[in-house]
Amino acid sequence: NEDVVVQNEFLSLAFDQATGALKSLTNLESKDSIAISQSFGYYIGSVGDNSKEELRAAGAYISRPNCSDGCWKELKSNGSYEVVKGALGQEVRQYINPWISQVIRLHTTSKHVNFEWQVGPIPIGDDVGKEIISRFSTSMKTGEEFWTDSNGRQNIRRVRNFRSTFKINITEPVASNYYPVVDRLFVRDNGQKTQLTILTDRAQGGASLNEGQVELMVHRRLLVDDWLGVSEPLNEVGLGQGLVIRGTHRLILAKIDKSAARYRALSQASYWHPTILFTAVTTQESRLE
Amino acid sequence: QHEVAQLREAVGVAQHHDAITGTERQHVADDYARQLAEGIGECQDVVADGINKLSKVSSPIQYQFCDLLNISQCHVTENLGQTTIVLWNSLSRTVNHYVRLPVKDGDYSVTGAGNSDVPVQITPLPKELLTIPGRISAATHELTFRAKLPPVGFATYLIKKVSKSRPKKYNRGRVLQRTARSDYLQ
Numbered sequence: 001n002e003d004v005v006v007q008n009e010f011l012s013l014a015f016d017q018a019t020g021a022l023k024s025l026t027n028l029e030s031k032d033s034i035a036i037s038q039s040f041g042y043y044i045g046s047v048g049d050n051s052k053e054e055l056r057a058a059g060a061y062i063s064r065p066n067c068s069d070g071c072w073k074e075l076k077s078n079g080s081y082e083v084v085k086g087a088l089g090q091e092v093r094q095y096i097n098p099w100i101s102q103v104i105r106l107h108t109t110s111k112h113v114n115f116e117w118q119v120g121p122i123p124i125g126d127d128v129g130k131e132i133i134s135r136f137s138t139s140m141k142t143g144e145e146f147w148t149d150s151n152g153r154q155n156i157r158r159v160r161n162f163r164s165t166f167k168i169n170i171t172e173p174v175a176s177n178y179y180p181v182v183d184r185l186f187v188r189d190n191g192q193k194t195q196l197t198i199l200t201d202r203a204q205g206g207a208s209l210n211e212g213q214v215e216l217m218v219h220r221r222l223l224v225d226d227w228l229g230v231s232e233p234l235n236e237v238g239l240g241q242g243l244v245i246r247g248t249h250r251l252i253l254a255k256i257d258k259s260a261a262r263y264r265a266l267s268q269a270s271y272w273h274p275t276i277l278f279t280a281v282t283t284q285e286s287r288l289e
Numbered sequence: 290q291h292e293v294a295q296l297r298e299a300v301g302v303a304q305h306h307d308a309i310t311g312t313e314r315q316h317v318a319d320d321y322a323r324q325l326a327e328g329i330g331e332c333q334d335v336v337a338d339g340i341n342k343l344s345k346v347s348s349p350i351q352y353q354f355c356d357l358l359n360i361s362q363c364h365v366t367e368n369l370g371q372t373t374i375v376l377w378n379s380l381s382r383t384v385n386h387y388v389r390l391p392v393k394d395g396d397y398s399v400t401g402a403g404n405s406d407v408p409v410q411i412t413p414l415p416k417e418l419l420t421i422p423g424r425i426s427a428a429t430h431e432l433t434f435r436a437k438l439p440p441v442g443f444a445t446y447l448i449k450k451v452s453k454s455r456p457k458k459y460n461r462g463r464v465l466q467r468t469a470r471s472d473y474l475q
Binding site for chain 2: 060061081082083084085086087088089093095101103107108109110118121203228229230231232234236237241244246268269272273274275276277278279280281
């Protein structure tokens, strides 16, 4: 009945043994520990009727979750999981549903955690377009603010339901708080002086819609054209099957003053990962040398 | 220069905001992917030439690449007898990188420079990965080892499939499984 623990000399993660869900993340160097859960959910893409600006449909150009009965739709996990432990790494493999699975991996010498997700094809049998989100909810006191990067260079401070250059009237509670994330987004707990940074492996949209939370949009499948130029819905017209996408979010929990050095190095190592070449070995070892 | 030009032009074309944001029609998206893939293929020849130059071999070695490692598909490693793998590090600092290669089930050895024995972990691939539409691969496991790469340099490793009769010093990831409670499924 104990929690499942995945650990190396730098980080420790605990998972609920009944469901395989993530429960806590601890930085063993700084002794900082946060309660954290990660879940998948989706927003329903607005259909609208494109007769007026306010009734534009969600599509290739527009993300406009339909929040008429609550925005966030949780995708409950099936509760099946596997734990793999070996000399070079430990991982928990979560089976969320027939079209979402995830591997949370910690290599022996890593100071970050990999969340490797596989999503799709997104089912549309219910005729509902969906935008799939990976959301991290933590015990961190992050207030109203979070940060996203600008093309991987400097960080831009974001404040929920706020614009620094004009008084915003919020009509889209989710879309108004989504920003481009090309490399990273992070939240800070100034009391604990800790920072949770998530590195993406591609450009995505992200937000922090509640205290202690960060989320990233990992996949979309929308059934209506948004009449802004593509003239087709974001639904792989012609392939008819929907896409399976795979990707990785890399999480770093560290002190605020240590975070930048760590995520910059990791971002470069991820973006400029080694190029792998193979060649048949047909002669003796000396040729290998 | 002409080999690099193809990718350079493909990236040039992909500066269009449609390519960056995905606001193009599906067939256009497919064409962007086609151009980039062909450009990458041309550049891989340049990388191979570079490694041949750096390694000062008397006659150029033919190298192969696997572009679908993201879905654990690689025609070289999944039909492995033995192969040499070269890892090129373009960062100007030493990098420790966990190399993950799709293989069939079995035991493997990895030998580094100076015939050093490198620890290996063999792990079954997640079931969901095996069923991805379009994945054509016999690999059911993943071979992981940690490579240490010099700044702006490369390292070479020899990977060999070894017979099971050898002593069990090649590490296997232990899979502990928990399945959903039936009521939960309901």
